[in-house]
Amino acid sequence: MKRLVGAAVPVTAALVAFFFGAIMLLAIGASPWEGLKAMVDGAFGGGDNLARTAVRATPLILVGAGITVAFRTSVVNIGGEGQIVAGALLTTVTALALPDLPAAIMLPIVLLAGIVGGAIAGAIPGALKAYASVNEILSTIMLNLVMVQLMNYLLRGPLIDPAEVASGTRNPQTERLPDGASLPILVPGTRLHLGVPIAIVAAIAVYILLWRTPLGFRLRAVGHSPDAARAAGINVKRNVTNALTIAGSLGGLAGAILVLGSEGQRMQTDGSLAGFTGSAGFNGIVAALFGGLHPIWTIPSSFLFGGLLTGATQLQRSLQVPSALAIALNGIVVVFVVSSDRVRSRLDTMMAARAEMNDSGGES
Amino acid sequence: MSDFFTASILVATIASGIRLATPYLFASLGETIGQKSGVLNLGVDGVMLLSAFFGYWTVLERDNLWLAVAVSLVVGLVMGLIYATITVFFHATQGISGIGIFLFGLGFSELMFRRQVGTPLPVDKLPKIEIPLLADIPWLGEALFQHNPLTYAAFLAVPVVVFMLNKTTFGMNVRAVGENPQAADSLGVSVARTRFIAIVIGNTFAGLAGAALVLELGIFQQNLTNGLGFIAVALVYFGAWRPVGVMTGSLLYGLVAATVLQWKAQGIIPRGASDIASMAPAVLTILALILLANRVPAPAALTRPFARH
Amino acid sequence: MNTKHLKRMLAMLFAFTLMAAACGGSDDASSEADEATEESSETGGDESGALSMAIVAPSASEDLAFTQSMIESIEALERDVELQVTDGTFVVEDAAAAIRGYAEEGVEVIVAHGTQFGASLAEIAPEFPETTFIWGTSTDTQGLPNVFAYYPAADQGGYVNGVLAAGVSESGSIGVIGPVEAGDAVAYVNGFAAGAEANGATVNIAYTGSFSDVALMAEAAQAFLANGNDVLTGSSQAVVGAVGVSREAGIPWFGTQANQSSLDPAGVVASQVYHWEVVLEEMLALRDGGTLGGEAYEINLANGGLVIEINPDYPGAADLQATVDETVAAIVDGSITTGG
The missing domain is CATH 3.40.50.2300 (Response regulator)
Structure with a gap:
């Protein structure tokens, strides 16, 4: 029963996406049928496309799971973009500094570096909010702006591929990372790499953290009512910092996977945040919402949005429709779903029910 | 290499900072009104992109700058009606629905631009208007009184918004529903109507911000705002929901950015440090907020939908 | 033509209102916009x-x-x-x-x-x-x-542009605007600086740090003007904001990559065009x-892949061709090195 309610949101979203996608295709003079066919085929047609969708969904799952933690603690996190970049940068620096170790040793180290990088980028606005009363919306937005410049500085300067300097092209990218730092491909002939299961495991871990550990209980207590939490002896400031640190570390892991799973095996940018992240920091928020701010449901919802994004590439290729259509479509779907009173109230019922259910079992 | 502290350079930098601050000011003033009523709008950037595009397209097709301002304003108004409807009547989660508006604006403005215009052709900009007498004041006149009409309008809007929020019945209602909607409701204030109007006004300001941006540049391209609307939201927190504070934040942001550019142009900032220097406006905004210790609490009912029980 | 565009514009405005309102009602939007169909469907000629x-x-x-x-x-x-x-x-x-x-x-x-x-x-x-x-x-x-x-x-055409720029500059100061110091923009800028400086001009270079911030690009141009630079150039697609400033100030602009004369028909002197x-x-x-x-x-200039296209509408365009030919010849025969 609860499962069905949970599934209703992504299903409605998909239907709405098709409906408005068709209208927009018509509006710009393309055949909606051909367009939708191209999108569905591009997203889910064949193993290669499915793998691409999964890879595209990976950062959304991680950022989305982090958003869940933040929002459940009543903290807003708009810093996903910056946190992804922070994680990617620390992963890159670490991988370049290490000798070519076997993957079994190398991968845990560089993934952890990404987590740490993102955690730092999350802890800063967290601590600023907790201990200096700086609103986290302000600080996460500003930190995104700082991170894009840091990325450009590092990739054009200290970290630039020496070959790029030698050839004079000076493309802002690092040299190829050691082979041990590359995420192994799981299905030969596709892009499906180890990052996908890592993200799914991380989302499950977030679920366990939130509902099966004392820390998770404290986070949700703060989110429910800071005053009541304080009265119950919970350190609100520390838990606010914790929430953003956890959210940031998941974003950082997404950044690490973006680098280690990239075709070029390196970090590169076009000078903008979106050029590296593919806007996963924002799309992850959207994915988390469709998952009803629940880490497990964030997984299928991320696959849906990953599919929308890969489908858009196909749409542009076969019908010459700018992929901006998919971004607009994302927006319409979000607006529709959050404003759908029925869906919202079902979402609330579901959350309340689950909260009650789990609270009784999760306290310690 | 000339000196930064010559009067003429200083004047140019201040004028540049004021130009850069104008769209921030419009957008953050609008956001202030909305947040005062208890509604967060993260969609400012999307609204600005839409209004900027339609304003640009109007100039391109009709060659009429004032019609363009009007079109931008109407686009802001329409987006305001939509956002007000979904937040007030459908009780949508505000932070998230704002992201939805942002994504829609980002995607749709690019789609329209690519389909209907394509090449970023330059169009006429709003003319600079010299305020008689004031513009003739040495240095100061050039820095402050030789701007386009929308820049003046943005700064004149500050006292107007102050007056509206503090001295009018509507303003009292806005603050009441933002602090304690239950109490306001029991006193006979319509929470829904007050918030609805506040949101529409706020988004209309975002529309003007889009117009100010595009008609100062005379050009449109994909993602023209480059996150400007998000910075405007951040500046509302910086300004602690006070129009004057928001203006201070906008000016700080604009002037720091202008100064950094000026120093780059003069070679004071070495090219290797160019990226690091570009962080200055964001870093200084956070630092200023920490140091000023401006501990003003947010409107108590911010982001909380209101439903009568 | 104009009214037709206005009508379509209004229809679009109406359409997007309807769409974002998320309340169905799609018929009006789609029928009005059908006329925009022509462009996209010209594929499918592989029989030849x-x-x-x-x-x-x-x-x-x-x-x-x-x-x-x-x-x-x-x-x-x-x-x-x-x-x-x-x-x-x-x-x-x-x-x-x-x-x-x-x-x-x-x-x-x-x-x-x-x-x-x-x-x-x-x-x-x-x-x-x-x-x-x-x-x-x-x-x-x-x-x-x-x-x-x-x-x-790109340094070769940059050099020629630089020589021309030094010639049209009265103050002897020339501003160069870029988004981020990377890619072939760097080669163009270096060549431009070499060409201008060899002819006695001073070149000032600023990177805004953002590819998409057009407003910042425009203000960078303003900053150069305030510092007495009276000729501007820049690289990448984000320079449109800067061209707007030079256009308004009525000062010369030099383009690169494609012919940018349409951005400022009276102010663009020459563009290095990639063929x-x-x-x-x-x-x-x-x-x-x-x-x-x-x-x-x-x-490059020798194989005709790089061409300096002088804007015929620029006042004094006729006098520039000789300088271009001379400089190009010198670069091609190696008597000038462009420092790329």
Whole structure:
């Protein structure tokens, strides 16, 4: 029963996406049928496309799971973009500094570096909010702006591929990372790499953290009512910092996977945040919402949005429709779903029910 | 290499900072009104992109700058009606629905631009208007009184918004529903109507911000705002929901950015440090907020939908 | 014509209102907009044996810069080409997906128009040994047998622009604006500075730190004006904001990558234009002979791939051609080195 309610949101979203996608295709003079066919085929047609969708969904799952933690603690996190970049940068620096170790040793180290990088980028606005009363919306937005410049500085300067300097092209990218730092491909002939299961495991871990550990209980207590939490002896400031640190570390892991799973095996940018992240920091928020701010449901919802994004590439290729259509479509779907009173109230019922259910079992 | 502290350079930098601050000011003033009523709008950037595009397209097709301002304003108004409807009547989660508006604006403005215009052709900009007498004041006149009409309008809007929020019945209602909607409701204030109007006004300001941006540049391209609307939201927190504070934040942001550019142009900032220097406006905004210790609490009912029980 | 546009504009405005209102009601929007159909449906002419080509590019086709230069070059090819375009793909993984998609579709020649696509291409090209990939800007093919590389000697045209700029500048100070110091923008800027400085001008360079912040770009131009620079140039598609400032101030502008005269018909003095077709023809000729790749090509002043196009509407344009011819000749015969 609860499962069905949970599934209703992504299903409605998909239907709405098709409906408005068709209208927009018509509006710009393309055949909606051909367009939708191209999108569905591009997203889910064949193993290669499915793998691409999964890879595209990976950062959304991680950022989305982090958003869940933040929002459940009543903290807003708009810093996903910056946190992804922070994680990617620390992963890159670490991988370049290490000798070519076997993957079994190398991968845990560089993934952890990404987590740490993102955690730092999350802890800063967290601590600023907790201990200096700086609103986290302000600080996460500003930190995104700082991170894009840091990325450009590092990739054009200290970290630039020496070959790029030698050839004079000076493309802002690092040299190829050691082979041990590359995420192994799981299905030969596709892009499906180890990052996908890592993200799914991380989302499950977030679920366990939130509902099966004392820390998770404290986070949700703060989110429910800071005053009541304080009265119950919970350190609100520390838990606010914790929430953003956890959210940031998941974003950082997404950044690490973006680098280690990239075709070029390196970090590169076009000078903008979106050029590296593919806007996963924002799309992850959207994915988390469709998952009803629940880490497990964030997984299928991320696959849906990953599919929308890969489908858009196909749409542009076969019908010459700018992929901006998919971004607009994302927006319409979000607006529709959050404003759908029925869906919202079902979402609330579901959350309340689950909260009650789990609270009784999760306290310690 | 000339000196930064010559009067003429200083004047140019201040004028540049004021130009850069104008769209921030419009957008953050609008956001202030909305947040005062208890509604967060993260969609400012999307609204600005839409209004900027339609304003640009109007100039391109009709060659009429004032019609363009009007079109931008109407686009802001329409987006305001939509956002007000979904937040007030459908009780949508505000932070998230704002992201939805942002994504829609980002995607749709690019789609329209690519389909209907394509090449970023330059169009006429709003003319600079010299305020008689004031513009003739040495240095100061050039820095402050030789701007386009929308820049003046943005700064004149500050006292107007102050007056509206503090001295009018509507303003009292806005603050009441933002602090304690239950109490306001029991006193006979319509929470829904007050918030609805506040949101529409706020988004209309975002529309003007889009117009100010595009008609100062005379050009449109994909993602023209480059996150400007998000910075405007951040500046509302910086300004602690006070129009004057928001203006201070906008000016700080604009002037720091202008100064950094000026120093780059003069070679004071070495090219290797160019990226690091570009962080200055964001870093200084956070630092200023920490140091000023401006501990003003947010409107108590911010982001909380209101439903009568 | 104007009223028709206005009508469509209003219809669009109305349409987007309806759509975002999320309340159904779609009929009006779709019927009004049907007339916009013509453009997109011109594929499907392979019966004539036309060469199938595709281009994947990071910026828009009509960017008056990098991507437009390649599209126009392909259109200028002598042979019959059926071209498919995926533009605006600044996310590398999206571009990689598009490149792979075209290859799977059986497109014969795929242009990966962005240095940043190189790392992906190194993975994709070996999987499609029958397909020719054309990749740039790059000075080498990464040792791949089915990849041709292309690179502009942008410093050469930059040098000529610099010489012209020093000539038209009265103050002797010239401003150069860029987004981020990377790519062939650097070569252009270095060449420009060398040319201008060799002729007695001072060159000031500023990078705004953002590709998409047009407002910042415009204010950088203003900052240069305040400091007495009376000629401006810049690289990348984001310079449109800066051209707007130079246009308003009535000062000369020098363009690069594509002919930018349309941005400011009275103020653009000259543009360095990339004519990739010169090297594309050579690559395709090799391909006809069975060589699918393996060579890197440079466009430069000598082979006609770089052309300095003087804007005929610029006052005094006629006097500049002699300077251009002289400088070009000197660069071609090696008596001037451009410092690239």
